[in-house]
Amino acid sequence: MSATTEEIRTADDRATPPPPPTGAGDRRSLRRATHVFRPHRVLPATIVALVLAVVAALVAIEVIGGLFGSPPGLLPVEQLNSLGRDTRWNDSLPFAVCGLAILLGLVLLFLAVKPGRPRAVVLTSADPQVVMGIETVGMSRHLARAAESVPGVSSAQVTVSARKVRVAASSPLRDVAGLDEQIRTAVTERVDELAPMAGRPTVRVTVRRRQD
Known part of the structure; x- marks a missing residue:
C-alpha cells in the first residue's frame, strides 16, 4: 500500500527540525531590542530641565525688571556684581566653579550616554522587526515556579541578570545531594523555552535545608 503525498510530506515535516527563528544570535537585532527595552534616565533629565527652567x-x-527700573530682587544681583568685580581669574574661586561645572557636565553626559539597566530580558523573535521581552521580575517568578516543581523543593527565589540566573531553594529533605542539579536542569529547560536572544545564561543553584 503506497503512502499518499500528504502523508510523505507530514513525515518529512516531523523528521526535519524547524529552522531557528530569524534574529537568533544576531548581535544587531540584540542591540536594537536591548535599546528598545532599556529605560531612559527620566528622573535626572526631569530634574535638570526643571532647575534650568x-x-x-x-x-x-530680573533682567526685564531691571530694564524697567524696578528689579524684583529675586536674585542677589548686587552681591554677584561685587563678586565679579573683586574676583580675579587666577583666584581659587573661578577654578573651583569651573571644575564643579565640568564635573557636573561629565556626570550628566555619562547619564545621557549610558542609560539605566534594562528591566526586561529580550526574547528571540521569528520576525527581526518584532521585539519581544519579559520583565526580569516576571522571569524570576516564572523560573521560581520551575524550581519549585522539582520534588523535594519547598520554595525558591530566583534573581535574573543579563548573564546569570541565581536560584536559592529550600528543601525539607535531610539529604539534598543531587537536588541542585535537578533544579538547574528544570530552570535551564524553562530558560530554553523562553529563548533569550543573548543566549542561555549561567544558572547557579544554592539549596538550603529548611529548619522546621
Missing part, C-alpha cells in the same frame, strides 16, 4: 525664568524676570 527655574533659573532661566528668574534671570529673565
